[in-house]
Amino acid sequence: MNTAPAASSASADEPRWLTDEEQRVWRSYIEAATLLEDHLDRQLQRDAGMPHVYYGLLVKLAESPRRRLRMTELAMSAKITRSRLSHAVARLEKSGWVRREDCPSDKRGQFAVLTEEGQEVLRRHAPGHVDAVRQAVFDRLTPEQQKSLGEIMRIVAEGLQPSGTGADLPWLR
């Protein structure tokens, strides 16, 4: 959402306002992103009893060797803060879907580990979730649009990355 003050020939230090067309694009983005997030949150909350982000965390763990990830690593890969992750894992632990384990090589470190029940929850609800994503996004877009969306979002994500590739974690050797 943006403002568009009276159109004017850009003066020296006048900010570069969005053009009408840019505003339409931006508005569409915001609306779609808002609706989509909401939609997926609602779907997963109803069916699986957790918000979309939490589901994403379980997926990341499921895809990882030994179904575990260091807290920081998980936070980075999910693009959330450690604090947020800490709270999230606490809740997932309470639900029995994740368990914490001490890191042997670094006494400060913690692993988040997907439990058996966590895997079961994923197995049970993945189909419904994929469906939701398909219906909301992929089924509505042409292959070219899908490709385009991927490229665009990759570019945007890259530009916002906390800095560096992030692949400079010591534990990754």
Next chain:
Amino acid sequence: MNTAPAASSASADEPRWLTDEEQRVWRSYIEAATLLEDHLDRQLQRDAGMPHVYYGLLVKLAESPRRRLRMTELAMSAKITRSRLSHAVARLEKSGWVRREDCPSDKRGQFAVLTEEGQEVLRRHAPGHVDAVRQAVFDRLTPEQQKSLGEIMRIVAEGLQPSGTGADLPWLR
């Protein structure tokens, strides 16, 4: 975020999992959306003292005749629930940027009205916000990509619209 169980020839009732390429697209989308929301929230919270959604509400009001909108109308146009809006307006009211006014023609109705200070806050912080949006999105995309993004998001948003065009509000005559 999705799961991709062992690839298999889709059996009768096997859900249509995302292909590898679709997964990459989806992952990029989620990452970009997460980072972007976070980035804008942080920027606005730091500079203007409110999250991105709240800023969006002020903008909607600023663009409306007499700088006011019925609660339901504002909620729909911002794609959020009435409940959320109710809380949000309460907070914006406390900050002095919005004021509520009774609707003369419907005693249940409320207008959210942008105050003078609300306008001032927008004036002061719009440039910084536009900058942030430009840097994160528009400056990184080609004109074709911008256009494409607009089309794609318009399609997705349309598919998730609560149903109907929503333009069937009585007060709009």
Next chain:
DNA sequence: TGATGGAAGTTGAGACTTCAAGCAAGTTCG
């Protein structure tokens, strides 16, 4: 008129997020 159902908006509790502060363990370097 007045019963019924729907619409507008609010509320409170609980869940989630943010922010700043904090603790403990690793690292650096004189």
Next chain:
DNA sequence: CGAACTTGCTTGAAGTCTCAACTTCCATCA
């Protein structure tokens, strides 16, 4: 070694969001 700094992660409080009531008022229709 040990002070100073950094890293990994957690914590609590304050802010925000969701969900399910709930209140009030409007609209319909007999």
